[in-house]
Each structure stands twice: as C-alpha cells, then as structure tokens.
Amino acid sequence: MSRHRMLALAAPWVSCYGWADAYSPSLCVTILTLFGVICMNILTYYRSLVVFACFPCMNFLLTGPSAFATEIARQSDMVVRVWPGEPPEWDTPEKAEQDISTEDSRTVAGHPVIRLSNVRDVELHVFPATTESGKPSPVTVVICPGGAFNILAWDLEGLEVAKRFQEAGVNAAALKYRVPSRKMEPKWQPAVQDIQRSIAMIRAGKVTPNVPAHVGVLGFSAGGNAAFHAATAENRLYKAVDAADAEISPPDFAALIYPAWIVQDDRPDQFREQIEITAETPPMFLAHAENDKHQVFNSVTVFQRLHAVGVPAALHVFTGSGHGFGARIDGRADDLWPELCVRWMRDSGWLLLNNSDSQARTGDE
Template sequence: MSVEKIWIDVEEDINTTEEKAYLLPFIVDSSDSVVIVLPGGGYEHRADHEGAPVAQWLNEHGISAFVLHYRLSPKQQRIPLEDGKRAIRYVRAHAAEYGIDPSKIGILGFSAGGHLAAITGTVYEEQSITVAGITQSISSRPDAMILCYPVITMKHYGHEGSRLALLGSDASEEQIAGYSAEQRVTAQTPPTFIWHNTDDDVVPVQNSLQMALALEQHHVPFELHIYESGGHGQGLALEHPVMGNWTKQCMIWLQRQGW
C-alpha cells in the first residue's frame, strides 16, 4: 500500500502560507470504488484520527481511499472548496491508473470536513484536465456523500468556529448562504449517508436534520442515523456501544449503492 503524497496543483493567484493540498492514497488492488476522506478540525487543523484510520477501515472492506490534506486558509473560503473539487477531478481523471470505476467516487467528511464534503457534493462543475496528453472534461461531482456529525449550515445552528475560520467575522449574507450546504442541494446532489449524535454539544444535530430535510425536498436518496449519545469528534468510534454502529450501517448503505 502506497502512502506517498500526490500533490494537487493550485492556482498561482491564491495567496496562502499553507502548503499545497495533497492526497494520500490507500489503494486496494481488487477494488473498483474509492472514497476520498476529509478529516475535521474546524478549518483550523485536520484531525489525524479522522484520516488514515478511516481510509484503512475502508480498505478492510475492499474499498480504496484517498485522504485529502486540504489547505487551511482562514477567511479565504474558496480555497478548501477548490481542493475538494480538485481532489474529485484528479481521482476521476486517473481512475484507470488506480483501477477505479470513474462512476464510483465517493466523499466522506467529519465535522468541518463534513461541511467541505457537503459543499463539494453540492457545488460542483466540469473542468478540462490533460492526462497522458489527452484533454478531457472532468466533473467534480462525487457519486456518493458520507457526512459524519457534519457542519452543514453557516447560519443558525451552525458551528461558529468553522464559520469564522472559513468566512471571517464580516462575511456577507450572500457568502453565508453560499456556504450553507442545505441551501445548495439540488435534484442532482448525490445519494447521501448522514449520522450524528443528539448530545453533540459542538456541532448541533440540527445540522444533519437540516441537510436531510433539504435532500428529501429535492428527492435525493439519503439515509440518516441519529444516535442518542457519543458527543462529537469520535471518528470511527468502533468500540462505542451506541454510535459505534455507524460503520456497519454505512458499509451496508455503500453496498446498496453498488460498492
């Protein structure tokens, strides 16, 4: 299993002291599906336990993974989103190289990484990419989303720390609405698995409930699991007697998606 960094090119006009974004690959040779993992951290850091261990869990179930080291650049909101979109396009453009079906590319995020996953999955576009001398138009739309105790809205019930780190204290109403994922859902939003805990005192469960309502209103297939206890930021939580069930339920859901 290779864990060499795959650097993702960035635009030269973005001023940032943060190192460039990169992907860490965790490839299963017999797998034709992949999930890109986005750790949380309030857009101020990336939580290690929500990165490589999650990729390894996916590998154990026969699914390849990439962990995205997205850039942390406070108050420059388009930077993480560009990294999310670029990661999807990179993996899709190089699908043949990794033995991946380009229609089986998912994205999974925790907390603020869940926000980035949700925004990436609702604000996507096509862009021309040249691979091996061939230029083709590649979509940044993931084929599935997995949102784990996600920050969803930049409005009421959102996570103030994530909003301030991403948008700053003087964000306009337009910016706040633009980065509220529940307002960006359309009928083309990919199928989604969501889980949250009712006792989460960092990112209120209303975030996931609002996302679920938006998906339902646009007739997007989704599955929602709300657990009684577990707090926030527990990652895989494999040994937890309540929320530890999420990994099993998520894998069943992925299998139903054909993964």
C-alpha cells in the same frame, strides 16, 4: 517499599474481595506479592508472544500518536500530490507544517489526536482495496478530516478512517487539504478546490491505474462542510490545470459525519448559504450525535431537503456521542457508523454483497 505502604496499597483489594474477613492484612500482602512475582515471571517467559500480539496497541501507547499515524501511513499504497504546481491562490502559511497537539489536548477513545497545522502540500494518501476475487474495488472515497479549517485531525478523521474503509473493501484516499484558511472567504473554498481536483484525478486514472465506477467524498465536521459544498457545487472552483480537468465531475455520493456550519444557529431549518438541493444532488449518508455542539440539524436539515426532492439519503443519529468521535472503537453505538456507511453503499448497488467486479471499469474505457 515500606511495609506500611504495601498494606495501604493492598487495602482496597482486600476490602473489595472480602479477604479481610478471613485473613489478616499482612497475610494478604504476602499472597498478593507472591501472585505478582508469578505473573511477572510468566510475562517475562512469554514476552515475545505478548509483544507480538499487542504490537499495534503498544506501538500507539509507547511511541505516541505521530509514530502510530506514521505506521498507518506506511500501509498506504502511495502518496499522490494533488496539484502539479502551486494550488489556486490562497493565504499560504508562512510556518512549516507541524502537529500542534500537546499533552493537554483532548483525547478520543483514550488516545491522543494528531492536529496538523500549516498544511500547504495537498496530498492523497491512498489505501487501495480489492474484492474477494482479487480485483480492484469499484468504489473510492476521498476522506476529509475536520479541524475548523484551521488544522486537520489527521489520524482520527483521516488515516485511521481510510484504513477502516480499506479493510471493508472500499478504496480510500485520505486528503491532506490546505489549512488554515484564515483570510479566505469563504473558508471552505481551498478545501473544496482540493476535493474537486482529487476527484478529477481519480477519474482520470492519475491516482490508481484502475478507475473506480463510483467516486465519493466523506468528511468530518469542517471536512463534512467542505464535502457538502463539493457535492452541491454547480461549477469547478478553479481553472483547469491539465487534461484531468477536462470535465467537471461532482462526486457520485457524499458522506457527512457530524458536519458543521451548514445551518443557521437561530434558524436550524435554513442553510447558512444559498445552496440548492435538487433531484441531481448526489445521494448522501449522514451521521451525527444528538448532543453535538454543532447541532444535529446540520445533518437533519440536509436529510429533509434531500428527501423532499427524492434524492436517496440515510441519516443516523447517535445518543451521547458528542462531537469528533472519528472512527475509533469506544464501545458506543457510533462505533458502527463505518459499517453502516459501507452497507449503505451496498444497498445503493455500488458495492455489491458478493463483491462482484461488474461495477469496476478501467481508465481505457
């Protein structure tokens, strides 16, 4: 590097720290160069320690989002196929499943997002959690990524969220549901079928040997729309395929994170579809940003309807977070929504503060 180039690079630092008042630019360059050499020697000497301490971040930055998500997926206890054979009839994609993200795709919290398309194999990626006494968690949540029913934000709103809830003591199962659903009407139907079947399998002991006392569904954006329909559905949307479907079992609760397409654009106090909220509707947790492109009334109106009939509900509205923030830490207030959701579960008595095991039951009961 030429001397003039080094001076140009050093100029902002010299000006910033006021060194130009006391030292010549040439001397400043010499000092900065020596400082850089010392730092490089230190990093080289302690390279093993640095690599070990920073492995998760380095793995993400150096190998890309797909490899990072694969690493998280390996931490799941198992992957369970949801349908024993072919799923209910739908417009099966002709192309193979793939991540369609590019270098120009939107990032979240400074990192890329895996966008899975052509998903035909419905799977639950299971992250089991335990109480402080080492017994299985009494709560399981099925996590549904968003993606406009066209793709799945698989790491941002799936695997990463499941891992975070597992660490908080909640069993989590990231659902890889079928997309796209371009020809289906309504578009949410395949996703709701996959949610209903997943909950039935969990309650039948086909996912984990210990059946949790409470099974809920958590969804983002389009996944939040599907979670809402699953929580309010009066009937199973597919024909029973085995003993797991012996009973119709709605979720015990639902968490809707910036849900989309629930209310009418021009009449945000009205639902888009004929959905009835009754006293039997499961409790719900809602989180949204006030500046979301999918208006905040998708959550506010749901909360108001629940409150009107006495169904327990919690609503959190964040400032300036936009749409699609997932559960990544970005230094904003919305970073806290997973902890708020877990606290809500505890306040509801499903996940006790002392990690009591009294709420858990086994499949033999």
